Amino acid sequence: MSEHKENTPKAWSGGDKPFNASYGKLMMWFFLITDALTFSGFLAAYGWSRFKYPEIWPNPEDVFSHFPFLEGDHPLLFVALMTFILIMSSVTMVLAVNYGHKMQKNKVILWLSLTIVGGSIFLLSQAWEWGHFIHGDKGGIDTKTESVVHLAKDNELSSIYDMMGVDSYDGNEYEFTVNQIITSLEENPEYHIRKANREFLTNEQSINYLNENATEVILGANLTRNEYGHRLFADYFYFITGFHGFHVFSGVILLIIILINVIKGTYERRGHYEMVEKVGLYWHFVDLVWVFVFTFFYLV
Amino acid sequence: MGNHSNSNWWIWKVFWILLIVTAIEVALGIIKPPFMMEVYFGTKLINHIFIILTLIKAAYIVMEFMHLGQEKKGLKLVILLPALILIPYMLFILLTEGLYASIMI
Structure with a gap:
């Protein structure tokens, strides 16, 4: 990194550049390779679990179907925006990075600031999505067979809140018992059960099924149980998007640090903006990981 | 891929490619064309398409945004080979060889 020490051109001190890339850039690349392998380990484990429970794994489009300020189901829309x-x-x-190469300080400041804004909006969106995921919106009923079943209305996925006639976002903390659900099913014959393998039961079958198998009503999601289905689903969601979000967060912090240095003129004096380039590599990597998380968590 | 340092047009080119590919993915995910829901080689055709589109996006991010396309050949190999060898190997071990776990448990 210290280009000015040209009187000591030792390899790895920045005087010599193996592969024509500086020490710092090379090390950033090596870190990114290891990080890429970590993320592929997570996603491969997710795939393994999903292949192990192909019948009962939750449909992503049933889970992530909200968009801020819009009523109804809009699968994929919010994550596409993110x-x-x-x-x-x-x-x-x-x-x-490009204006850094041309030593145009003010343009570097402008585009770095916009990058920080983009990263922050992404983090806020993720917080919003986590909030919705934790709160839940349809509710599920846990059964002895370890799969979560859902309520349906006229062979379409519905929600416990709808059947009980309450709004899940009215500020109250709702809790329902299995008996309440069964009573409500008896009163509302248009509602019935959708099993974890997407098989619909009739109203009568649903009541018998719940009497025999239901253990508790689950509203929302945490690490041990979630209303969407298999508990591993929520575990992977928190772990993979959380780890990615932590990368975005660290990236925003790094960007703020180098923005301060750019404003102070540190890189101007150093004669090059390579630090911007190195943090840029990290930032693009975060984007790269998201491309894969998006595909394997939300699309497939 | 050309000389990158003097202009910005290539950045916007890559941006449009990434945006259009993402839009195609989202559209396919919402429409779910019935003929793509057939299973080939272990998963649905639509999933194969998603994976190919994702790899195209990944290639553009790494080669253009991260400038790997302009690096020396040795550096390209040092960076790409571990990922291209180890990740498919891990996927093979977990997804193909790991499936006997569902028989055992």
């Missing part, structure tokens, strides 16, 4: 925000912040990052 993907767009992250791609956009990658573009502003490339622009910052």
Whole structure:
């Protein structure tokens, strides 16, 4: 990194550049390789679990179906917006790196700031999505067979809140017992059960099924149980998106640090903006990981 | 891929490619064309398409945004080979060889 020490051109001190890349850039790449392997380990484990329970694994489009300020189900829309925000912040990052090469300090400041804004919006979106995931919206009923069943209305996935006639976002903490659900099913014959393998029971079958198998009503999600289905689903969701979100968070912190240095003129004096480029590599990697999380968590 | 340092147009080119590929993925995910729901080689055709589109996006991010396309050949190999060898190997071990776990448990 210290280009000015040209009187000691030792390999790895930055005087010599193996592969024509500086020490710092090379080490950033090596770190990113190990990080890529970590993330692929997580996603491969997710795939393993999903292949182990192909019949009862939750459908992502039943889980992530909300969009801020919009009523009803909009699967994929919000996560598509998050993907767009992250791609956009990658573009502003490339622009910052590019103007760094041309030593245009003010443009580097502009595009770095916009990258920080993009990263922060992504983090807020993720917080919103986690909030919805934890709160839940349809409710599920746990059974002795270790799979969670859901309520349906006229062969379409419905929600416990709908059947009980309450709004899940009215600020109250609701709790229901299995007996309440069964009583309500007897009163509302248009409601019935959708089993974890997406098989619909009739109203009568549903009541018998719940009497025999139901253990408790689950509203929302945590690490030990979740209303969406297999408990591993929520565990992987928290772990993989959480680990990725932590990377985004660290990236925003790094970007803020180098933005301060750019404003102070540190890189101007150093004669190059390579630090912007190195943090840029990290930032693009975060985008790269999201591309895969998006596919394997939300699309497939 | 050209000389990158003098202009910005290539950045916006890559941006549009990433955006359009993402839009195609989301559209397919919402429409779910029936002929793509047939199973080939262990999973649905639509999933194969998603994976190919994802790898295209990944290639553009790594080669263009991360400038790996402009690095020396040795550095490209040092970075790409571990990922290209180890990740498919791990997937093979977990997804193909690991399935006997569902018989055991």
